[in-house]
Amino acid sequence: MTDLSARSLPGNRRLRFAPSPTGQLHIGSVRTALLSYCLAGHDGRFLVRIEDTDRERFVPTATTGYLEAMAWMGLRWDEGPDIGGPCAPYVESERLEHYHQAADHLLGTGAAYRCFCSRERLDDLRAAQKAAGQPTRYDRRCWRLQPTEVQAELDRGASSVIRLLMPEGESRWDDLVLGPQEFQNAEIDDQVLIKSDGFPTYHLAHVVDDHLMEITHVVRGVEWVPSTPKHLAVYRAMGWVPPEFAHVPLVLGSDHKKLSKRHGSVAVTEYRDMGYLPEALANMIAFLGWSPGTEEEIFSLEELRTRMTFDRLQSSPAVFDQQRLDHLNGVWIRRLSIPDLAQRLRPFLPQAQKPQLEPIAAMVQERIHRLDEVPGLLRFAFADPDPTMEELIGRLEPATAADFLRASIDLVDGSSDDLMSSLRRAAEASASDQGSINRHVRDCMQVVRVAITGQRVSPPLPESIALIGKEAARSRLRRALAKIAMVR
Numbered sequence: 077m078t079d080l081s082a083r084s085l086p087g088n089r090r091l092r093f094a095p096s097p098t099g100q101l102h103i104g105s106v107r108t109a110l111l112s113y114c115l116a117g118h119d120g121r122f123l124v125r126i127e128d129t130d131r132e133r134f135v136p137t138a139t140t141g142y143l144e145a146m147a148w149m150g151l152r153w154d155e156g157p158d159i160g161g162p163c164a165p166y167v168e169s170e171r172l173e174h175y176h177q178a179a180d181h182l183l184g185t186g187a188a189y190r191c192f193c194s195r196e197r198l199d200d201l202r203a204a205q206k207a208a209g210q211p212t213r214y215d216r217r218c219w220r221l222q223p224t225e226v227q228a229e230l231d232r233g234a235s236s237v238i239r240l241l242m243p244e245g246e247s248r249w250d251d252l253v254l255g256p257q258e259f260q261n262a263e264i265d266d267q268v269l270i271k272s273d274g275f276p277t278y279h280l281a282h283v284v285d286d287h288l289m290e291i292t293h294v295v296r297g298v299e300w301v302p303s304t305p306k307h308l309a310v311y312r313a314m315g316w317v318p319p320e321f322a323h324v325p326l327v328l329g330s331d332h333k334k335l336s337k338r339h340g341s342v343a344v345t346e347y348r349d350m351g352y353l354p355e356a357l358a359n360m361i362a363f364l365g366w367s368p369g370t371e372e373e374i375f376s377l378e379e380l381r382t383r384m385t386f387d388r389l390q391s392s393p394a395v396f397d398q399q400r401l402d403h404l405n406g407v408w409i410r411r412l413s414i415p416d417l418a419q420r421l422r423p424f425l426p427q428a429q430k431p432q433l434e435p436i437a438a439m440v441q442e443r444i445h446r447l448d449e450v451p452g453l454l455r456f457a458f459a460d461p462d463p464t465m466e467e468l469i470g471r472l473e474p475a476t477a478a479d480f481l482r483a484s485i486d487l488v489d490g491s492s493d494d495l496m497s498s499l500r501r502a503a504e505a506s507a508s509d510q511g512s513i514n515r516h517v518r519d520c521m522q523v524v525r526v527a528i529t530g531q532r533v534s535p536p537l538p539e540s541i542a543l544i545g546k547e548a549a550r551s552r553l554r555r556a557l558a559k560i561a562m563v564r
């Protein structure tokens with residue numbers, strides 16, 4: 077196989093994101109993608125490799141979904157399945173020859189062996205070991221087969237797997253997040269490297285690929301720590317130098333259990349559809365495993381790429397805090413220019429005309445945490461409201477409400493600046509009891525607000541009127557008046 081003692085590929089550091097296409101891109105996975113992207117830095121390379129050798133869990137549409145979600149997040153890869161690169165192809169099922177070559181090498185040196193044991197035998201073995209209170213692992217029966225016996229099995233077409241012969245001794249590495257790690261190899265099972273369907277397992281394929289792709293740093297979830305000794309054994313048996321490892325902690329939900337569907341949304345696209353900005357989600361996710369060591373909390377992806385270093389990766393589990401995400405999203409929404417916000421609101425307001433979007437953006441920018449709040453806030457702009465009599469008049473007598481509505485129809489013609497003060501004056505004039513004048517004014521304003529927007533909470537009246545137009549506002553006031561008159 078390729079000798080990598082002399083490095084040949086571009087990039088000071090080469091990091092990869094290697095998802096298995098089994099569903100949607102989740103927060104936990106995109107976290108390792110984002111950390112890898114940022115840690116590659118501006119002078120490194122970030123690769124995407126699709127690990128699709130588990131054919132049982134393979135979902136054909138998943139890869140496209142992953143790439144789209146990553147691109148939406150603002151992650152840019154230098155090499156990958158869609159754009160190619162010096163190590164193409166970047167899809168494992170298209171790289172089988174590399175794994176077979178490695179497996180043949182391991183078989184040839186005795187670092188691996190063929191195993192013909194049936195599923196039933198392995199199940200029985202496991203059950204017996206469990207019953208005896210022993211650790212469950214393969215008993216190496218096939219390792220003891222003579223070469224002639226192995227050949228005989230192959231000749232009769234017996235199905236087999238290839239297993240790693242876990243060497244004696246210890247495995248050690250200095251994890252960039254967890255610090256020094258040490259495992260007794262005697263406690264580790266002889267891992268299957270090539271399955272009976274001819275596909276490699278993750279344990280072989282990713283080692284071969286990380287080597288051939290000259291990956292310098294592997295950033296992955298802490299769940300892979302127990303398997304790392306197997307991977308180191310493959311590197312050693314192949315005569316390859318392993319990359320550095322950074323095992324990042326679990327992402328937890330608010331109840332401090334591993335983040336999962338139980339906690340609500342976990343897929344990146346669900347966050348997009350809820351109206352989170354990619355900037356805010358990336359900012360949030362960076363903190364699930366990294367800390368700047370200062371009080372700063374707002375970082376763009378490019379700032380993160382400049383600032384992030386391995387020594388500030390965190391080893392304790394991080395909690396995905398929805399409230400923090402809402403806060404960051406609000407901050408990022410307020411950082412957008414009005415045309416940009418208008419553009420991003422588009423999918424949330426399919427009924428809006430293009431010229432309406434910028435005024436809407438200006439109106440909501442200070443008020444929202446999520447883009448999907450806007451349709452509810454502005455429902456009145458796209459459909460005539462139909463408030464009930466109770467909603468309309470609130471605490472006022474019908475006659476008082478009707479009088480005030482009548483007066484306000486003319487006032488709507490005035491300029492926005494005047495509108496509120498003239499409405500207030502009219503309301504004050506209609507108060508019968510001077511003692512509760514403020515409350516009366518509020519009640520009157522509320523009648524106009526509900527008549528025009530159908531909502532008790534809405535953007536300020538002048539902006540709401542500007543959005544629907546004065547003519548529409550007057551006609552809504554007239555309709556409200558007619559409704560009161562009808563009931564009276």
Ligand code: GLU
Nearest residue numbers: 094095096127282295296
């Ligand atoms: N395909 C593995 C996964 O999706 C990748 C683990 C790794 O980054 O090495 O979990």
